[in-house]
Amino acid sequence: xxxxxxxxxxxxxxxxxxxxxxxxxxxxxxxxxxxxxxxxxxxxxxxxxxxxxxxxxxxxxxxxxxxxxxxxxxxxxxxxxxxxxxxxxxxxxxxxxxxxxxxxxxxxxxxxxxxxxxxxxxxxxxxxxxxxxxxxxxxxxxxxxxxxxxxxxxxxxxxxxxxxxxxxxxxxxxxxxxxxxxxxxxxxxxxxxxxxxxxxxxxxxxxxxxxxxxxxxxxxxxxxxxxxxxxxxxxxxxxxxxxxxxxxxxxxxxxxxxxxxxxxxxxxxxxxxxxxxxxxxxxxxxxxxxxxxxxxxxxxxxxxxxxxxxxxxxxxxxxxxxxxxxxxxxxxxxxxxxxxxxxxxxxxxxxxxxxxxxxxxxxxxxxxxxxxxxxxxxxxxxxxxxxxxxxxxxxxxxxxxxxxxxxxxxxxxx
Amino acid sequence: xxxxxxxxxxxxxxxxxxxxxxxxxxxxxxxxxxxxxxxxxxxxxxxxxxxxxxxxxxxxxxxxxxxxxxxxxxxxxxxxxxxxxxxxxxxxxxxxxxxxxxxxxxxxxxxxxxxxxxxxxxxxxxxxxxxxxxxxxxxxxxxxxxxxxxxxxxxxxxxxxxxxxxxxxxxxxxxxxxxxxxxxxxxxxxxxxxxxxxxxxxxxxxxxxxxxxxxxxxxxxxxxxxxxxxxxxxxxxxxxxxxxxxxxxxxxxxxxxxxxxxxxxxxxxxxxxxxxxxxxxxxxxxxxxxxxxxxxxxxxxxxxxxxxxxxxxxxxxxxxxxxxxxxxxxxxxxxxxxxxxxxxxxxxxxxxxxxxxxxxxxxxxxxxxxxxxxxxxxxxxxxxxxxxxxxxxxxxxxxxxxxxxxxxxxxxxxxxxxxxxxxxxxxxxxxxxxxxxxxxxxxxxxxxxxxxxxxxxxxxxxxxxxxxxxxxxxxxxxxxxxxxxxxxxxxxxxxxxxxxxxxxxxxx
Numbered sequence: 001x002x003x004x005x006x007x008x009x010x011x012x013x014x015x016x017x018x019x020x021x022x023x024x025x026x027x028x029x030x031x032x033x034x035x036x037x038x039x040x041x042x043x044x045x046x047x048x049x050x051x052x053x054x055x056x057x058x059x060x061x062x063x064x065x066x067x068x069x070x071x072x073x074x075x076x077x078x079x080x081x082x083x084x085x086x087x088x089x090x091x092x093x094x095x096x097x098x099x100x101x102x103x104x105x106x107x108x109x110x111x112x113x114x115x116x117x118x119x120x121x122x123x124x125x126x127x128x129x130x131x132x133x134x135x136x137x138x139x140x141x142x143x144x145x146x147x148x149x150x151x152x153x154x155x156x157x158x159x160x161x162x163x164x165x166x167x168x169x170x171x172x173x174x175x176x177x178x179x180x181x182x183x184x185x186x187x188x189x190x191x192x193x194x195x196x197x198x199x200x201x202x203x204x205x206x207x208x209x210x211x212x213x214x215x216x217x218x219x220x221x222x223x224x225x226x227x228x229x230x231x232x233x234x235x236x237x238x239x240x241x242x243x244x245x246x247x248x249x250x251x252x253x254x255x256x257x258x259x260x261x262x263x264x265x266x267x268x269x270x271x272x273x274x275x276x277x278x279x280x281x282x283x284x285x286x287x288x289x290x291x292x293x294x295x296x297x298x299x300x301x302x303x304x305x306x307x308x309x310x311x312x313x314x315x316x317x318x319x320x321x322x323x324x325x326x327x328x329x330x331x332x333x334x335x336x337x338x339x340x341x342x343x344x345x346x347x348x349x350x351x352x353x354x355x356x357x358x359x360x361x362x363x364x365x366x367x368x369x370x371x372x373x374x375x376x377x378x379x380x381x382x383x384x385x386x387x388x389x390x391x392x393x394x395x396x397x398x399x400x401x402x403x404x405x406x407x408x409x410x411x412x413x414x
Numbered sequence: 415x416x417x418x419x420x421x422x423x424x425x426x427x428x429x430x431x432x433x434x435x436x437x438x439x440x441x442x443x444x445x446x447x448x449x450x451x452x453x454x455x456x457x458x459x460x461x462x463x464x465x466x467x468x469x470x471x472x473x474x475x476x477x478x479x480x481x482x483x484x485x486x487x488x489x490x491x492x493x494x495x496x497x498x499x500x501x502x503x504x505x506x507x508x509x510x511x512x513x514x515x516x517x518x519x520x521x522x523x524x525x526x527x528x529x530x531x532x533x534x535x536x537x538x539x540x541x542x543x544x545x546x547x548x549x550x551x552x553x554x555x556x557x558x559x560x561x562x563x564x565x566x567x568x569x570x571x572x573x574x575x576x577x578x579x580x581x582x583x584x585x586x587x588x589x590x591x592x593x594x595x596x597x598x599x600x601x602x603x604x605x606x607x608x609x610x611x612x613x614x615x616x617x618x619x620x621x622x623x624x625x626x627x628x629x630x631x632x633x634x635x636x637x638x639x640x641x642x643x644x645x646x647x648x649x650x651x652x653x654x655x656x657x658x659x660x661x662x663x664x665x666x667x668x669x670x671x672x673x674x675x676x677x678x679x680x681x682x683x684x685x686x687x688x689x690x691x692x693x694x695x696x697x698x699x700x701x702x703x704x705x706x707x708x709x710x711x712x713x714x715x716x717x718x719x720x721x722x723x724x725x726x727x728x729x730x731x732x733x734x735x736x737x738x739x740x741x742x743x744x745x746x747x748x749x750x751x752x753x754x755x756x757x758x759x760x761x762x763x764x765x766x767x768x769x770x771x772x773x774x775x776x777x778x779x780x781x782x783x784x785x786x787x788x789x790x791x792x793x794x795x796x797x798x799x800x801x802x803x804x805x806x807x808x809x810x811x812x813x814x815x816x817x818x819x820x821x822x823x824x825x826x827x828x829x830x831x832x833x834x835x836x837x838x839x840x841x842x843x844x845x846x847x848x849x850x851x852x853x854x855x856x857x858x859x860x861x862x863x864x865x866x867x868x869x870x871x872x873x874x875x876x877x878x879x880x881x882x883x884x885x886x887x888x889x890x891x892x893x894x895x896x897x898x899x900x901x902x903x904x905x906x907x908x909x910x911x912x913x914x915x916x917x918x919x920x921x922x
Binding site for chain 2: 287289294296298320321322323328331332334335336380381382383384385
């Protein structure tokens with residue numbers, strides 16, 4: 001692309017941020033995810049947070065107001081788990097707890113550019129499913145030039161995968177996982193014994209001074225997970241994996257969430273019993289052929305989990321046309337029988353909760369971060385484009401200044 | 415049990431109903447006729463499996479069985495003009511032994527009970543043109559069938575549709591070389607130029623044969639007869655021409671041999687040449703758009719190597735498990751399932767080994783053949799040295815429909831197989847989102863494709879005299895929240911996805 005287009009794009013994406021974090025939005029239909037339907041409301045933002053929101057709210061005179069008449073405003077959509085935007089989703093070595101996506105994340109990746117364009121404003125970037133222990137993830141937002149600018153939570157959690165890598169059996173996979181955890185546990189115990197007793201806590205609930213303990217840097221991430229300081233995400237492909245994932249969490253006293261593929265649908269009762277929300281893969285449907293009768297049975301994971309009363313966050317697949325959009329994934333959920341509110345929750349409040357950001361993101365209410373998406377139409381209509389996004393009170397993307405869209409639609413931008 | 419998971423009662427064998435039971439009336443919230451017209455509310459009268467009448471307030475004959483679809487929106491059953499559904503497992507759609515197999519009929523390998531048809535019914539597709547593969551220069555004779563079996567036989571709507579010519583690099587891809595020097599054992603062609611040469615050579619052969627035939631000096635040649643029929647305009651030529659340069663190549667060949675009837679298949683870059691297509695009167699069957707390989711890098715010929723497709727997922731084991739009938743791959747044995755390589759690559763590798771070919775690979779092929787990455791380069795993650803854009807906004811496929819419509823060119827949409835989740839209607843919806851007028855959406859997945867395939871007298875719209883192939887949706891076809899609830903084929907229920915349905919209760 002020409003240099004001027006690149007500069008325009010940089011402006012469109014808010015890489016040169018506007019100075020103010022104070023803003024007002026008037027005239028919009030707001031879908032706040034606080035339990036009510038979309039209603040006309042005014043939003044006042046101060047210091048990057050929502051100061052006031054409601055139909056009768058007056059716009060303070062000192063604020064710039066964006067007139068959003070005709071547009072629908074929703075919270076920034078939350079993508080709970082993604083391995084895109086990285087140099088490489090998985091390392092070749094199977095156990096790499098010391099690796100962090102900080103080192104492989106590329107802020108200029110097309111994935112993050114599209115995230116802004118698609119209204120995905122909070123992204124939990126995690127290593128892929130191809131390693132046993134993939135490394136540390138982080139929560140980012142699509143803004144800024146550096147990983148630091150983008151970061152919301154630097155240490156989202158460690159990624160484990162129970163999906164066997166090349167030529168590995170499930171038993172070998174699990175034994176390697178346990179070996180790594182045991183090794184870190186032994187290392188921690190040894191360091192605790194070696195250290196000054198004043199800095200040691202035996203229960204593990206009081207934060208330990210890892211530096212004082214002089215935990216080996218390569219083992220630090222796993223030690224933090226064992227201490228409950230960072231959670232883990234465990235990828236499961238089958239129902240058997242789910243049982244084992246729960247066991248790993250319990251045996252090692254880890255906090256964590258499961259990522260489940262549709263082939264694990266049989267574990268719905270187990271997940272219901274556990275009561276914790278899960279992260280779903282971006283594809284929802286699976287066909288199984290009975291080997292004896294040849295009959296095909298079609299399973300739809302969100303429908304099964306919904307009926308089992310398991311809460312879930314859905315993710316997107318950037319390589320696909322429809323499933324790339326979280327709004328499309330939400331529309332699929334409505335197709336499967338969820339209500340609109342339940343479908344939206346799967347791309348807003350539930351993933352925000354899973355990422356530990358339930359207090360700050362995922363809905364529009366007083367005190368929450370001002371991350372908003374302006375849509376040209378009802379986002380579940382299938383016809384909407386993102387007109388504008390706001391992150392932390394700053395406009396971070398504007399469709400009217402997006403050179404890529406201008407290329408497509410020519411002079412008459414829709 | 416039926417509460418805890420979704421089992422759709424797909425009735426592929428519905429010969430138990432006597433033909434007179436395919437006489438009924440339907441009351442629906444509205445009906446999209448496929449012509450662009452919408453009737454609200456709608457009454458549809460069906461007699462012996464054919465539409466008798468459709469209108470807002472028709473009188474229903476006394477005693478006629480009436481279906482109450484008053485909360486559903488009806489549209490014609492959709493048509494997928496580029497499908498390999500139903501070809502059954504195994505190497506069925508590509509004859510590897512010869513590049514020129516214009517008379518091979520896909521009908522000979524049709525499996526009407528294929529599970530691929532179940533998936534299509536769930537998507538509301540009631541008619542597919544089953545296409546031969548892409549590995550040969552002249553591929554074979556396609557056929558149009560409906561899913562399932564009616565009265566003991568598959569419903570064949572049309573056979574021997576066209577002379578199929580594959581341009582581009584797909585026919586060359588399975589052959590040797592790939593960057594290194596071609597040797598005696600490498601199968602040809604292995605370049606775009608070679609592919610075109612083979613087309614011309616074969617057409618000239620057919621012309622010579624025609625001369626000898628006219629003089630009574632030759633035995634019949636079933637293969638050349640097909641080519642001759644196309645040259646004489648008795649059959650259209652279906653050109654697989656994805657990129658702009660392939661389209662121009664096809665146009666040159668059409669001019670050189672004065673080929674009267676033509677259709678371009680896939681034609682991802684048709685939007686760039688919309689005016690030309692209109693001027694030449696050549697319709698286009700656009701698709702598939704959901705496959706990453708169709709969207710990425712095909713512009714301006716950036717990717718010349720047709721990459722094997724792996725279903726979206728981060729582990730190639732998922733990809734192999736997701737491999738359905740479309741891949742035409744032999745039974746996966748246990749070893750294959752664990753490897754992180756796409757099935758097609760395994761096949762290619764085996765071919766190379768069988769032929770004792772050891773030629774240097776370019777870095778991309780090396781990456782593919784080593785298989786040391788998580789997901790195929792096509793999915794855009796992990797492959798060394800590649801950075802595939804994942805754009806949709808300047809995706810030629812979603813903006814092509816509007817460009818074609820504006821230029822007045824003819825087009826229909828194709829799904830290219832059965833895909834869990836993403837549907838033919840999704841293609842139409844994204845096209846409307848990118849500027850296609852809303853009332854063109856339903857025609858592009860029904861009547862327009864029917865016209866291009868030449869089957870519009872029988873299917874494609876809800877009009878008197880046509881087959882009663884209907885899809886009932888829970889909402890407008892343009893809404894991504896619309897679910898396919900019921901599918902009728904020739905007036906008989908082929909799929910009923912409703913939890914409680916009076917039909918199910920009567921015919922368990």
